[in-house]
Amino acid sequence: MTKQIDKEEPGKRKTYSAPALEKGLDIMELLAVEAEGLNIGEITKKLNRSVGELFRMLVVLQQRGYVSLEQGSDRYTLTLKMFGLAHRFPPVKRLTSVSAPVLRRLSYDIEQSCHLVIYYEGKGHVVVQQDSPSERVFSVRLGAEAPLMNTCSGHLLLAFADEYTRQQMLSRIPVHHPNEDVLDMDKMVRKVLSQGYESIHSAQAQGIQDIGYPVFDYQDQAVAALIVPYFEYLDGSHQTIVEDAHNIIKQAARDISVALGYDPD
Missing domain, CATH: 1.10.10.10 (Winged helix-like DNA-binding domain superfamily/Winged helix DNA-binding domain)
Incomplete structure (x- = not known):
């Protein structure tokens, strides 16, 4: 039969x-x-x-x-068991292991908190976070989600993706997250790619300037965004001005990228 x-x-x-x-x-x-x-x-x-x-x-x-x-x-x-399981996934585990000492050094050099954001399913996700050694700390919680639109990390992840990947990322944005007009999107992408970084006022907290640089892997793909929620000290005790902070953050992103196999030359 x-x-x-x-x-x-x-x-x-x-x-x-x-x-x-x-x-x-x-x-x-x-x-x-x-x-x-x-x-x-x-x-x-x-x-x-x-x-x-x-x-x-x-x-x-x-x-x-x-x-x-x-x-x-x-x-x-x-x-946090699911969060722990996710971090056993090889690409995330590799990223967290090589970036942790770099972020620790960065936070001490500029006296600011910093974190790494990766893309997953229409959102950014904070996978590594380092608090500032200062008594005054502004930081983003480990595991926090970041909308792709109107955030420094989202702009970086979108801008440094290829066109096909970018469209796939946009199509997966949750309906309750903010969105942007196509013309605004094109303008943002051109600006970020031209600058090589993103720097915008935080959409979530007043007085915070989010500064971010892309992190690349051995395939020259942007796999994460290194973000510093930068704020100024009114009493003048903070010695690192924003221009110097940019250079230090850029170098930190480069160091992580090289550790992941990226060839900047």
């Missing part, structure tokens, strides 16, 4: 269902945007599911270390 083989229609992708896995992923994606955590009643309400459907999912996720239930509380929060 000849076995009948189902053929997929051209242009259509076969879809599969894994209800238990989907429930677990729904829980993790929900808790990822709830900094204060949620109790099981709030989780079931937001996901429109019953307690019976989700209770075992939460227990298993807690046992595996993906969510935690604080002692004396009924609220579940997402742990």
